[in-house]
Amino acid sequence: MGGTATDPVWVKHSRESGFALEPTQAHAMRRMLHHYKAGYGAVDITRRLAAEGLTVSEKYPTNRIGRLVKQRNLMGDKVMNADGQTFVLKGYYPPLISEAEYDELQLLVSKREIRKVKGDLPALITGLHLTYCGYCGQLMVGQNMLNRARREDGLPQDGHRRLRCGC
Known part of the structure; x- marks a missing residue:
């Protein structure tokens, strides 16, 4: 520390x-x-x-x-x-x-402690720490909607990835 x-x-x-x-x-x-x-x-x-x-x-x-x-x-x-x-x-x-x-x-x-997980998709916006929640000020993170069907190539369907914060 x-x-x-x-x-x-x-x-x-x-x-x-x-x-x-x-x-x-x-x-x-x-x-x-x-x-x-x-x-x-x-x-x-x-x-x-x-x-x-x-x-x-x-x-x-x-x-x-x-x-x-x-x-x-x-x-x-x-x-x-x-x-x-x-x-x-x-x-x-x-x-x-x-x-x-x-x-x-x-x-x-x-x-x-939060464990960093490397996802299937690069975190271009969230990985650069550019986006913050307008309500609480926390950093936004990318989240895959894992309970949804994936495309044939294994990636999430369009619209099955979202940004969220802890609000």
Whole structure:
């Protein structure tokens, strides 16, 4: 997991007291983690947080959830990259979750990772990441309608391929 140059949104820094959890964002993150552990996907988590009046990201929150659950700064570590080397500063931030909770979360993440599947047809538009959903902002993906009869050459019938998102 690579680090970023910015601090996580759930912590705030002051000269007097250093880093401290920002209550609203820390609560939103804990709720996101609760829903993730309960088995909900990014779209459902985003909807549930919105219903609670919370968000973890203003822009593309569904895309952000997959990255947030992998970050070591959840347990207070700061990850920095310099000259091709990665450095971990343990305990740099106040932890949102314990190290044991983080380890359990990473086990869940590893079981839920999206596996890229190479289809029969090239993903010319979706493979270049050019199309986004107008409703939720997620990347569009190509989908073959597999339960339909195929042509004699084995390819899908015309109109049996569609673009979709997680909405």
